[in-house]
Amino acid sequence: METAETADPPPLGLYCHVPFCVSTCDFCAFYQEKPRRGDILRYLDGVERELALCPPDRAAGTFFWGGGTPGVLAPEALRRLGSAFLRANGAAPFEWTVELAPATVKRDRLAVLREMGVTRVSLGVQSFDASTLAALGRQHLPRQIYQAWDWIREAGFKNTSLDLIFAAPGQEESRWHADLAEAVRLAPDHISTYCLTLEEDTALFIKLAKGRVRVDADNEAALYRATWAFLEEQGYAQYEISNFARAGHACVHNLNTWRMAEWLGYGPAAASQWRGQRFQNPANLDRWLKGIEAGALLREQVVALSxxxxxxxxxxxxxxxxxxxxxxxxxxxxxxxxxxxxxxxxxxxxxxxxxxxxxxxxxxxxxxxxxxxxxxxxxxxxx
Ligand code: SF4
Structure with a gap:
């Protein structure tokens, strides 16, 4: 396989930001909103037009749909979005990741994703412990994780990943170890573990500012060490600070991004690195649509790449x-x-x-x- 180091032009990935969530997690710093009536149709029209206004200049090898929660889209909306990407790309990618939140996983949605050729599903578990989930302001319950996981396995995706968060407020070390052990028990191909960061303008940052939660750097370092040692022992090789995979299951889309290949982002707030520039779409559904409707895409934070x-x-x-x-x-x-x-x-x-x-x-x-x-x-x- 060509890599970012050897390919000329470099590999291209297509990213899609689905900016909808039913509620906001307390640590969330991503652009997302609760969909209002008609928003999803306006969004789908917008992505189709954006793909037509700025199509990939060569077939992308990877697609990555994140957000927000792509899983809030109904089966027919997922199908429409997938068809638009496949049409614009002219070929199926060899890796196609979709991030899903446990509460949005449904059998009919998974069936559509499989039919379209999605190869990789990443489930945002964050924790298997109800009190940690509550401390993070996540809306799902542990039982929804297990149900979602059963359906994902049953659907037969080639590559599965679980996302976990550590150093959550009040999360004792033993709870984190239990989360890791539970993730390994479910036997995904890939595990991502993120240390909770408190970004400005999030509900957790406000609690930090009020002294209701605190950050303990020594504890975080101890958790990092324990995580790396445990996952390695369990057959998950670390390939990036937060990412671990069984042989052959590293996320190629992310590897190409970190290797400074090229990517085109579609949807509000999506970032791109393409043809010597880095830029971001407006992080607002209406503003993003305004540019598209005028036939001139609005690009922000444009940086010429030297x-x-x-x-x-x-x-x-x-x-x-x-x-x-x-x-x-x-x-x-x-x-x-x-x-x-x-x-x-x-x-x-x-x-x-x-x-x-x-x-x-x-x-x-x-x-x-x-x-x-x-x-x-x-x-x-x-x-
Ligand atoms: S599901 Fe993800 S994008 Fe949505 S509010 Fe939670 S962290 Fe943010």
């Missing part, structure tokens, strides 16, 4: 992956020079035990992965 920007971002995201990065190879790929400060940084991080493989292939050590955010800042400061 070779240096691509190189720096490929290093930062690449370092989060266990395979690491080859700085010289990336510099040649993007046609940029490696700054002298980066070489010095690599040597220093290796001396501090945070990095190995300098100068050829830089890989963060376990300690380095725990400090990946600070290392990313240090890499970006080299320019």
């Amino acid at each position: 070779p240096e920007t691509l190189l720096a971002d490929a290093l930062v995201f690449g370092l989060r992956m266990n395979a690491g990065v080859e700085p010289e190879v990336l510099a040649r790929r993007f046609g940029a020079r490696l700054p002298a400060a980066l070489r010095t940084l690599g040597i220093r991080l290796e001396e501090e035990g945070l990095l190995s493989g300098v100068p050829e292939c830089w890989r963060l050590t376990l300690e380095g992965r725990l400090r990946a955010d600070a290392i990313a800042v240090a890499v970006l400061e080299c320019w």
